[in-house]
Amino acid sequence: AQTVTQSQPEMSVQEAETVTLSCTYDTSESNYYLFWYKQPPSRQMILVIRQEAYKQQNATENRFSVNFQKAAKSFSLKISDSQLGDTAMYFCALMNYGGSQGNLIFGKGTKLSVKP
């Protein structure tokens, strides 16, 4: 069975500071991908960052970076210079890739509030 666990239901951070969201996962597959999605109050799920499991180098996208520890099955998201627009629900997700389409398995989410 594949699972994704986010142990922090809610977090808050001051504007301009750095915050790290935790995610652990479990899968028996060797080929998989990991994602962080953001869902603001507007409801749309927005891809923040993604990581291929076979790549050792941690992915970065502007202010967003991940710490991918494959042996520990850990995939945390670091947000630097937090902005008010970062306030959202953040979901960690796992996709085992096989065939023509995959299936996203989501964690329960972390609600992040950025305070002015």
Add this chain to the structure above:
Amino acid sequence: DTEVTQTPKHLVMGMTNKKSLKCEQHMGHRAMYWYKQKAKKPPELMFVYSYEKLSINESVPSRFSPECPNSSLLNLHLHALQPEDSALYLCASSSGDPYDYGYTFGSGTRLTVV
């Protein structure tokens, strides 16, 4: 066009009504998905269409009926729903290309069953 468009954005329906949700994408994606999301919960997969054929049905009740008329369009037909079916219904698409993984989500339809 890099969007997934869902209509309507909001829908209120009675338990005896029949309604449909619509999802459209023009990115050439060959896989399309319906997810159901209850408040403060992660999305739950309902259906997957791959190359216009239903490939996954996650034991969804028959009062939800998906349809994929063509590669750009995905519908979800609703009939005799229950109040507990009230939720945000998200559509997503993906190319299916291993080098272009990741889903593009629409902004959802907020459904209320009264």
